[in-house]
Amino acid sequence: MKLYNTLSREKEDFKPLKGKEVSVYYCGMTLQESPHIGHIRAALTSDILHRYLKYLGYEVNLIVNFTDIDDKVIVKAEEEGKDYREIAAYFENEYRDVIGRLNILEPAFYPRATQHIEEIIKLVQKLEKKKFAYQKDGDVFFSVRKFKDYGKLSGKKVKDLRSGSRIKVNKNKEDPLDFVLWKKAKPSEPAWFSPWGKGRPGWHIECSAMANYYLGDTIDIHGGGSDLIFPHHENEIAQSETATGKPFAKFWVHNEMLNIKGEKMSKSLLNFVPIRDLLGEFDPNVVRLYILQAHYRNPIDYNTEMLKQAASGWEKIVNFLNISKGAGGKLFSNLIEDFEGKMNEDLGTPGAVALAFDIVNEGLKADKKEIGSFRETLSFILGNLGFDFGKEKQELSPAIEEIVRLRNDLRDEGDYGTADRIRAVLEKSGIFIQDNSQGSIWRLK
Ligand SMILES: [Zn+2]
Structure with a gap:
C-alpha cells in the first residue's frame, strides 16, 4: 500500500516498523463541544486506515486520545457552572455514541489527558534536564530554537515564523515561538501538584506523553486533521524527539478539512453541523458515503445537496441488495483486485465507491446465474469500507418476502384484484413491487 506521508511530502510504500504490528496514534477531540461533521471526517479517515490495514493482514494498535483538560474545556465548564469533568464526560459520551452509530471501529484505548499527568510531568522533567525546557513563574516552556528540526513537518522556517509572529504574547516566554508544556493554574482552576507548583499540562505535551506510554518511542503512523500539522504536530x-532522541512517527497522515462556504467548520465560527442532528436526518451509511466519495486529502465543501445525492446513491445500493437477496455466488476476483488497487493507492476511497456503483449497475443487468456473485462482491467491498448494511432492513425483509410470495400465489390463481390491493398497501409504506416474467421484485423507497 502506498500512503502519503506529510513528513516526506510523498507517497511511500507502507511497511511497519516491526513485523505485522502497526502502531497508530490519532489526535482525538477536545471535549468542549458536540462532535460535528468535520470531526467525523477525521474519525472516518482513521477508520478507513484502520480497516484497510487490518484487511492487509496487519494487527493494528490504534490509540485515540481525548483532551479533557484545556483552556476551552475550563471556559465551557465556567459558562455552564459545572465541573470540567462533567463537561468532558458529557462530550465524550456523545462522541462515542455517534462513533458507534457510524460503525467506526473502536481504538484499543481512548486515553484521557488527566489519566496521564504523571507521565506528562516526567516528560517535561526530561526536557528540562536536557535544557530544552525552562520554567518561569510556574509556567514551563519548550525552547523552540534549540530543536534544530523545528518546522520539518509543516515546511515552515523558524526565521519566517519569528518575523511573522506578533510581539510576545506571554511575557514569560524567552522567544515568541516557545510553547507551553506546563501551565500555572489560576486559583479557581483545576490543578495538579508538580515540581513547578500547581498547574496543568499544555495541549501538545499530552499527546507526546500518551503516544509514548501506549505505543513506544517511535510509532508507525500518526494521524489527524490537517489543521493540526502546525503547531500541534x-x-x-x-518534544518527543528531544526526549527520546529517536524519530517520533514514521508516517504522518492528515485528512483535509470539511469546510462550509470555504471556511473551516468550528464552534467559534458558529457554522458547525453537529453530527447528532445530521444522523437524525440521514442514515449513517449516507454520511459515510458522502465523506468517502472524496479523497481524504481533498477538502470537502459541506453541502446538503451532495448529502441528498449520497442518500439516493445509498438507496440504489440497498435496492440492489434487496433485489439480489438469497442469490448465492462467488466473489469476482478481478473486481476485488480492482478494489485493492484503488485502496493501495493512498486509500483511494472515491475509486472504491465508484467501483461499488459499477457493480450495482452490472448486477442489475446480470442474469440470475451471476447476480449473486455481484451481490457477494459488492457486500465484500462495502463491508471493508465500513458500511453497515442490512441490519434493520434485514429484519424487515423476511416479512416482505413472505407477502410478495403470497401475492405471487394470488396472481398465479388469477386474483389480480387482491394482488393489486396488496401492492397499493405496500406502496404506502414505501415498498415498491415490480412484476416481471420471472416473478416479482421489491425495493424500498
Ligand atoms: Zn495530538
Whole structure:
C-alpha cells in the first residue's frame, strides 16, 4: 500500500516498523463541544486506515486520545457552572455514541489527558534536564530554537515564523515561538501538584506523553486533521524527539478539512453541523458515503445537496441488495483486485465507491446465474469500507418476502384484484413491487 506521508511530502510504500504490528496514534477531540461533521471526517479517515490495514493482514494498535483538560474545556465548564469533568464526560459520551452509530471501529484505548499527568510531568522533567525546557513563574516552556528540526513537518522556517509572529504574547516566554508544556493554574482552576507548583499540562505535551506510554518511542503512523500539522504536530515532534532522541512517527497522515462556504467548520465560527442532528436526518451509511466519495486529502465543501445525492446513491445500493437477496455466488476476483488497487493507492476511497456503483449497475443487468456473485462482491467491498448494511432492513425483509410470495400465489390463481390491493398497501409504506416474467421484485423507497 502506498500512503502519503506529510513528513516526506510523498507517497511511500507502507511497511511497519516491526513485523505485522502497526502502531497508530490519532489526535482525538477536545471535549468542549458536540462532535460535528468535520470531526467525523477525521474519525472516518482513521477508520478507513484502520480497516484497510487490518484487511492487509496487519494487527493494528490504534490509540485515540481525548483532551479533557484545556483552556476551552475550563471556559465551557465556567459558562455552564459545572465541573470540567462533567463537561468532558458529557462530550465524550456523545462522541462515542455517534462513533458507534457510524460503525467506526473502536481504538484499543481512548486515553484521557488527566489519566496521564504523571507521565506528562516526567516528560517535561526530561526536557528540562536536557535544557530544552525552562520554567518561569510556574509556567514551563519548550525552547523552540534549540530543536534544530523545528518546522520539518509543516515546511515552515523558524526565521519566517519569528518575523511573522506578533510581539510576545506571554511575557514569560524567552522567544515568541516557545510553547507551553506546563501551565500555572489560576486559583479557581483545576490543578495538579508538580515540581513547578500547581498547574496543568499544555495541549501538545499530552499527546507526546500518551503516544509514548501506549505505543513506544517511535510509532508507525500518526494521524489527524490537517489543521493540526502546525503547531500541534510540529510541537509533538519537537518534544518527543528531544526526549527520546529517536524519530517520533514514521508516517504522518492528515485528512483535509470539511469546510462550509470555504471556511473551516468550528464552534467559534458558529457554522458547525453537529453530527447528532445530521444522523437524525440521514442514515449513517449516507454520511459515510458522502465523506468517502472524496479523497481524504481533498477538502470537502459541506453541502446538503451532495448529502441528498449520497442518500439516493445509498438507496440504489440497498435496492440492489434487496433485489439480489438469497442469490448465492462467488466473489469476482478481478473486481476485488480492482478494489485493492484503488485502496493501495493512498486509500483511494472515491475509486472504491465508484467501483461499488459499477457493480450495482452490472448486477442489475446480470442474469440470475451471476447476480449473486455481484451481490457477494459488492457486500465484500462495502463491508471493508465500513458500511453497515442490512441490519434493520434485514429484519424487515423476511416479512416482505413472505407477502410478495403470497401475492405471487394470488396472481398465479388469477386474483389480480387482491394482488393489486396488496401492492397499493405496500406502496404506502414505501415498498415498491415490480412484476416481471420471472416473478416479482421489491425495493424500498
Ligand atoms: Zn495530538
